[in-house]
Amino acid sequence: MRKKIHKILVTGGAGFIGSAFVRLLLKGGADVNENLPELAVVDKLTYAGDLARLQGVEGKYKFYKTDICDKKSIGAIFNKEKPDILVNFAAETHVDRSINDASAFIETNIRGVHILLEASRRYKIKRFYQISTDEVYGDIMQGGFNEASPLKPNSPYAASKAAADLLIKSYIRTYNFPAVILRPCNNYGPWQYPEKLISVIINNAINSRRVPVYAKGWNVREWIYVTDCVEAIFLLLNKAKAGEIYNIGSGHHEKNIDVVKQALRILKKPFGLIEFVKDRPGHDFRYSLDSSKIKKLGWRPKVDFLSGLQNTVAWSIANYGWLLDKEK
Numbered sequence: 001m002r003k004k005i006h007k008i009l010v011t012g013g014a015g016f017i018g019s020a021f022v023r024l025l026l027k028g029g030a031d032v033n034e035n036l037p038e039l040a041v042v043d044k045l046t047y048a049g050d051l052a053r054l055q056g057v058e059g060k061y062k063f064y065k066t067d068i069c070d071k072k073s074i075g076a077i078f079n080k081e082k083p084d085i086l087v088n089f090a091a092e093t094h095v096d097r098s099i100n101d102a103s104a105f106i107e108t109n110i111r112g113v114h115i116l117l118e119a120s121r122r123y124k125i126k127r128f129y130q131i132s133t134d135e136v137y138g139d140i141m142q143g144g145f146n147e148a149s150p151l152k153p154n155s156p157y158a159a160s161k162a163a164a165d166l167l168i169k170s171y172i173r174t175y176n177f178p179a180v181i182l183r184p185c186n187n188y189g190p191w192q193y194p195e196k197l198i199s200v201i202i203n204n205a206i207n208s209r210r211v212p213v214y215a216k217g218w219n220v221r222e223w224i225y226v227t228d229c230v231e232a233i234f235l236l237l238n239k240a241k242a243g244e245i246y247n248i249g250s251g252h253h254e255k256n257i258d259v260v261k262q263a264l265r266i267l268k269k270p271f272g273l274i275e276f277v278k279d280r281p282g283h284d285f286r287y288s289l290d291s292s293k294i295k296k297l298g299w300r301p302k303v304d305f306l307s308g309l310q311n312t313v314a315w316s317i318a319n320y321g322w323l324l325d326k327e328k
């Protein structure tokens with residue numbers, strides 16, 4: 001029998017990336033000291049959270065429907081679970097929503113992180129992993145940001161994530177707190193909520209609806225398939241140094257308009273579905289990461305962009321009902 005030595009608390013584990021992390025971890029995808037960890041998942045189940053994403057691994061994790069801003073409940077969960085490691089995916093994540101109203105972003109992405117930090121400090125957690133984002137650096141016309149680049153967030157979402165990073169960095173310095181900050185680029189893949197670009201494109205195109213594209217579609221994003229991102233996080237569970245920051249970028253950049261055209265081609269839908277709409281206020285032009293630090297630890301993305309997109313399209317067709325349901 002495998003000895004369980006790690007107890008991992010995953011916050012935001014019913015979201016898009018958090019659930020991929022939980023599914024793969026429980027299927028033995030991560031070599032965490034060569035043992036399967038015990039897992040507890042905390043999620044508020046906002047509009048973006050859904051336990052359906054964890055089908056196939058039911059009964060293999062404990063679940064708490066809890067808000068990370070609920071200090072008392074978080075304290076009780078720490079007391080009961082006594083986790084060794086916390087991986088925080090919980091966040092409000094959609095830039096457009098943050099532009100309409102940033103309140104929930106300030107609450108969850110900053111105050112919620114503070115509550116997790118304090119509970120982790122009190123219960124002397126061994127490692128605290130914060131899933132940050134490439135958006136904290138702002139945009140860059142050429143080259144890529146490395147982990148020492150200054151933070152220049154441009155949306156309320158990015159600013160709330162940057163604020164959390166700064167708070168965590170202060171805990172590292174002041175309390176010698178064992179945190180690690182991870183900054184992935186744009187993720188895509190199965191189970192993504194249909195408000196993010198690739199999921200919207202596919203969902204609209206399947207239904208032969210117009211596919212909205214901001215401005216002329218020239219904005220550039222760096223895209224990573226979600227399992228590649230999760231594998232990078234697995235590697236860092238073993239190899240990250242406390243107090244460090246790691247970018248997780250695929251090195252694959254695409255203009256938004258080219259992403260739309262590739263998806264339409266896979267779906268055999270006409271480019272006539274594309275509808276150019278008024279640009280997002282403050283829209284970052286290009287995101288790009290220098291990911292040499294994590295690559296030196298041996299990580300490489302495995303899924304090329306076209307294959308990842310084809311997989312996502314195939315999954316979306318097979319799970320058409322789930323996507324439609326999210327629009328209600």
Ligand SMILES: NC(=O)c1ccc[n+]([C@@H]2O[C@H](COP(=O)([O-])OP(=O)(O)OC[C@H]3O[C@@H](n4cnc5c(N)ncnc54)[C@H](O)[C@@H]3O)[C@@H](O)[C@H]2O)c1
Pocket residue numbers: 011012013014015016017018042043044045046047048049050066067068069088089090091092093094108112131132133134161183184185186187188193
């Ligand atoms: N999706 C991307 O492309 C991307 C890229 C870089 C970084 N990130 C970061 O990765 C993390 C996960 O992103 P995602 O795309 O899976 O997001 P998501 O929106 O799909 O999932 C977020 C999850 O957090 C939960 N949540 C929200 N507020 C909560 C609260 N107060 N208490 C407890 N749970 C709460 C939601 O219910 C949901 O399950 C986020 O921190 C995000 O900033 C995402």
